[in-house]
Amino acid sequence: MPHDGHDHDHDHDHQAVPSDPALRVKALETLLVEKGLVDPAALDAIIDTYETQVGPRNGARVVAKAWSDPAYLARLRDDATAAIAELGYEGRQGEHMVIVENTDTVHNMVVCTLCSCYPWSVLGLPPVWYKSDAYRSRAVIDPRGVLADFGVTLPEETEIRVWDSTAEMRYLVIPRRPAGTEGMDEEALADLVTRDSMIGTGLAQEPAA
Amino acid sequence: MPSDATAPTPVPERPFAEPWQAQAFAVAVHLSQRGLFTWTEWTETFGATLAMARAAGQPDTDGSAYWRHWVTALEVMLAARDVADKDTLEALKAAWADAYRATPHGEPVRLKGG
Numbered sequence: 001m002p003h004d005g006h007d008h009d010h011d012h013d014h015q016a017v018p019s020d021p022a023l024r025v026k027a028l029e030t031l032l033v034e035k036g037l038v039d040p041a042a043l044d045a046i047i048d049t050y051e052t053q054v055g056p057r058n059g060a061r062v063v064a065k066a067w068s069d070p071a072y073l074a075r076l077r078d079d080a081t082a083a084i085a086e087l088g089y090e091g092r093q094g095e096h097m098v099i100v101e102n103t104d105t106v107h108n109m110v111v112c113t114l115c116s117c118y119p120w121s122v123l124g125l126p127p128v129w130y131k132s133d134a135y136r137s138r139a140v141i142d143p144r145g146v147l148a149d150f151g152v153t154l155p156e157e158t159e160i161r162v163w164d165s166t167a168e169m170r171y172l173v174i175p176r177r178p179a180g181t182e183g184m185d186e187e188a189l190a191d192l193v194t195r196d197s198m199i200g201t202g203l204a205q206e207p208a209a
Numbered sequence: 210m211p212s213d214a215t216a217p218t219p220v221p222e223r224p225f226a227e228p229w230q231a232q233a234f235a236v237a238v239h240l241s242q243r244g245l246f247t248w249t250e251w252t253e254t255f256g257a258t259l260a261m262a263r264a265a266g267q268p269d270t271d272g273s274a275y276w277r278h279w280v281t282a283l284e285v286m287l288a289a290r291d292v293a294d295k296d297t298l299e300a301l302k303a304a305w306a307d308a309y310r311a312t313p314h315g316e317p318v319r320l321k322g323g
Contacts, residue, residue: 013313013314014309014310014311014312014313014314015309015310015312015313015314015318016309017309017310018229018305018309019227019229021229021276021277021280022227022229023302023305023306024280024284024298024302025229025232025236025280026229026301026302026305027298027299027301027302028233028280028283028284028293029236030301030305030320031292031293031297031298031301032236032287032292032293035292037240037243037245037292038236038239038240039239042235042239043232043235043236043239044235046234046235046238046239047225047231047232047234047235050224050231050234051223051225051231092238092242093241095248114252114253114256114259115252115255115259117252124224125224125234128275131269131275133259133263133269166252167247167248167249167251168249
């Protein structure tokens with residue numbers, strides 16, 4: 001659009017209209033606030049929690065403690081929801097947590113074939129790939145192929161178990177403790193525990209030599 | 210299916226790419242915490258929305274449509290509970306679009322009479 005230096009493009013003086021989904025959310029929120037069903041401050045608190053406070057570091061601490069403290073591991077096996085809450089990590093959807101332990105003969109992998117159920121309290125919100133149709137459909141029928149995409153190759157004889165999360169049941173994989181980590185404290189061990197290793201699409205990292 | 214569809218991304222991911230996604234997420238969590246629906250009911254509605262999109266030939270191959278489906282599921286859930294009907298939401302949506310067009314740059318956007 002030509003400008004003469006004095007005339008302004010009128011549209012630029014006003015605000016850009018948000019995208020269609022953004023407007024749909026604004027409409028929903030306006031109505032829900034009007035009806036007294038939603039408190040905007042509570043929405044901000046929820047967003048802050050999941051953007052800044054909850055993440056895979058929580059799960060890494062659980063795993064590091066499970067590796068270091070046999071009594072804690074026993075409590076995790078018995079009632080993971082309670083044992084995880086000991087560390088201050090509690091789910092808000094009334095979900096039950098279950099740990100699944102990798103061994104030298106069994107590798108566990110977690111998916112949600114229905115939507116994207118995920119252990120928020122210990123891992124935060126799921127990564128994009130976890131929510132994709134590709135992962136949700138392939139994890140069950142071709143777990144070895146999915147693992148290969150993630151650069152993980154397991155021995156032929158390793159059994160791969162795939163766990164389908166639901167709203168009520170969320171799984172946390174306890175990866176195998178890497179060799180050469182004897183004597184490391186929980187904080188140092190937690191650094192080796194990646195998010196993907198707790199979903200089962202990765203392994204815990206080897207300690208730096 | 211491209212083999213890299215499930216490949217890990219090297220950059221740390223933020224949970225929300227745009228603010229409306231965070232708002233939509235928080236609305237569902239908040240309403241469930243207040244007892245308007247259980248989280249199980251939410252996952253059933255959301256799962257059905259995802260399945261319908263896939264059946265309609267719009268598979269979410271990279272997860273980018275995820276939050277749009279989340280908003281659709283919210284609309285479906287609230288309509289089923291007689292909280293929000295389609296016409297009311299359409300009218301509010303149009304009112305917000307008008308408000309953005311009518312508000313000078315730099316000023317907070319407000320609904321007329323809101």
